[in-house]
Amino acid sequence: MPHDTHVTSLLQTLNATTEILNRSALNQTDRRQLLQACDRLQRSLESPADTTARLVFSAHQLMALRLGVDLKLFDAIDAQVGPSPASAESSSCNPNQSFDVSAICEALSHADPLLIQRIIRFLAAMDVVIEVDRNHFVSTPLAAALVSSSPFSAAVIHSTHFTTVLSRLPEYFHSNGWKNPDDGLNGPFQFALGTEAHYFDFLSSTPYYGHVFDTVMSMSFRRRGRDWFEFFPVAERLSNSNDSETLLVDIGGGQGEDLMKFHSKFPTLPGQLILQDLPSVIEGARKSKDLLSSGIKTEEYDFFETQPVRGARAYFMRTVLHDWPDKQAVSILGRVREAMGSESVLLISETLLPDSGALLPSVISDMQMMGSFASLERTEDQWRSLLDASGLKLVHVWLPDECDRKAQSLAEQPALLEARLK
Numbered sequence: 001m002p003h004d005t006h007v008t009s010l011l012q013t014l015n016a017t018t019e020i021l022n023r024s025a026l027n028q029t030d031r032r033q034l035l036q037a038c039d040r041l042q043r044s045l046e047s048p049a050d051t052t053a054r055l056v057f058s059a060h061q062l063m064a065l066r067l068g069v070d071l072k073l074f075d076a077i078d079a080q081v082g083p084s085p086a087s088a089e090s091s092s093c094n095p096n097q098s099f100d101v102s103a104i105c106e107a108l109s110h111a112d113p114l115l116i117q118r119i120i121r122f123l124a125a126m127d128v129v130i131e132v133d134r135n136h137f138v139s140t141p142l143a144a145a146l147v148s149s150s151p152f153s154a155a156v157i158h159s160t161h162f163t164t165v166l167s168r169l170p171e172y173f174h175s176n177g178w179k180n181p182d183d184g185l186n187g188p189f190q191f192a193l194g195t196e197a198h199y200f201d202f203l204s205s206t207p208y209y210g211h212v213f214d215t216v217m218s219m220s221f222r223r224r225g226r227d228w229f230e231f232f233p234v235a236e237r238l239s240n241s242n243d244s245e246t247l248l249v250d251i252g253g254g255q256g257e258d259l260m261k262f263h264s265k266f267p268t269l270p271g272q273l274i275l276q277d278l279p280s281v282i283e284g285a286r287k288s289k290d291l292l293s294s295g296i297k298t299e300e301y302d303f304f305e306t307q308p309v310r311g312a313r314a315y316f317m318r319t320v321l322h323d324w325p326d327k328q329a330v331s332i333l334g335r336v337r338e339a340m341g342s343e344s345v346l347l348i349s350e351t352l353l354p355d356s357g358a359l360l361p362s363v364i365s366d367m368q369m370m371g372s373f374a375s376l377e378r379t380e381d382q383w384r385s386l387l388d389a390s391g392l393k394l395v396h397v398w399l400p401d402e403c404d405r406k407a408q409s410l411a412e413q414p415a416l417l418e419a420r421l422k
């Protein structure tokens with residue numbers, strides 16, 4: 001049946017746009033807006049059956065990537081196609097980056113060739129590699145980005161491991177009478193893995209997943225938006241310390257990314273910078289030459305224990321408290337409150353959930369917190385009551401200048417909550 005002329009011209013425009021579009025030439029805002037427009041177009045075209053089919057089969061696609069990662073298929077492809085100018089940021093595949101399935105099967109001789117072919121065929125259907133003919137494919141920037149050394153492969157491992165928890169959520173809720181999870185030691189994660197360990201204890205005792213988690217935490221997609229010290233008045237609020245004082249303690253600071261950035265922005269601000277985290281994480285951070293050369297002190301510390309650094313000018317926590325339900329967050333905050341002096345400030349960097357109209361990235365993160373930690377993403381009111389229950393008061397919510405309180409802004413940009421002693 002011939003197309004409606006309107007549809008014919010729309011198809012021509014869309015196809016021509018796809019042909020000429022050069023992703024790497026677009027700025028971030030334009031790219032984001034185009035993606036959102038494509039999303040809206042897809043949603044308005046899809047029938048309920050289309051949407052259901054797309055969603056129910058998305059797990060298979062994620063698992064195809066994971067199988068490729070675990071099989072080291074992407075490393076084998078990379079070795080076959082040779083060094084490539086292609087990177088995660090480049091926009092198109094290069095026809096010279098071709099490989100033969102038979103050569104990959106030879107390189108991955110520990111795996112059944114038929115299985116390798118099936119995985120490659122799946123990846124081709126996803127455009128992760130491009131099929132030229134039955135035995136012959138071309139790599140893409142995405143395939144190159146999934147080699148073992150890349151943080152993208154860590155993200156795939158982290159997410160597929162999390163599906164173990166997601167897939168048990170229905171049974172968890174049936175068995176607990178549909179109660180909202182509120183105990184980090186007895187929630188969906190413990191139910192799914194049949195363990196009594198907290199998720200962080202599991203990560204400490206399982207170096208493979210611990211390393212993957214730390215890698216994902218350091219990824220740039222987790223650091224979208226402006227750094228907190230670019231919209232918090234650092235000079236005005238934090239500069240009246242001297243060298244003998246502690247300026248900033250980053251509690252649960254991971255690999256020290258935030259402190260290093262803060263140090264390079266304010267290299268002459270007096271006062272010690274201290275990174276605190278669990279021993280297994282600090283051990284990794286201590287391997288960073290950049291961290292050591294910047295004079296940042298590292299300290300193994302469990303934030304349920306008495307805070308050893310008393311009266312620091314500022315205590316900072318970035319995406320730490322969203323890992324803990326109120327029951328445990330009150331204890332963590334209690335240890336900070338006990339250490340704070342009258343001049344101390346607690347700075348909490350987290351994305352805020354809007355009161356209404358939350359978008360997918362926010363609610364996905366909320367479900368991730370529920371599954372891993374029996375925790376939640378919080379609205380401003382929920383933060384206020386948590387701080388209040390911990391003997392602290394929320395004195396200001398700092399947002400990046402260009403950020404408003406609309407759902408889109410809040411999902412993309414972490415806010416900075418400033419709290420003081422009551």
Ligand SMILES: C[S@@+](CC[C@H](N)C(=O)[O-])C[C@H]1O[C@@H](n2cnc3c(N)ncnc32)[C@H](O)[C@@H]1O
Nearest residue numbers: 200217252253254277278281301302303318319
């Ligand atoms: C979501 S990560 C955030 C890391 C870092 N602040 C960032 O934004 O990249 C949470 C951090 O809390 C740390 N953590 C978990 N339990 C802890 C505990 N009991 N004491 C100290 N740190 C802990 C983890 O090791 C991890 O580095």
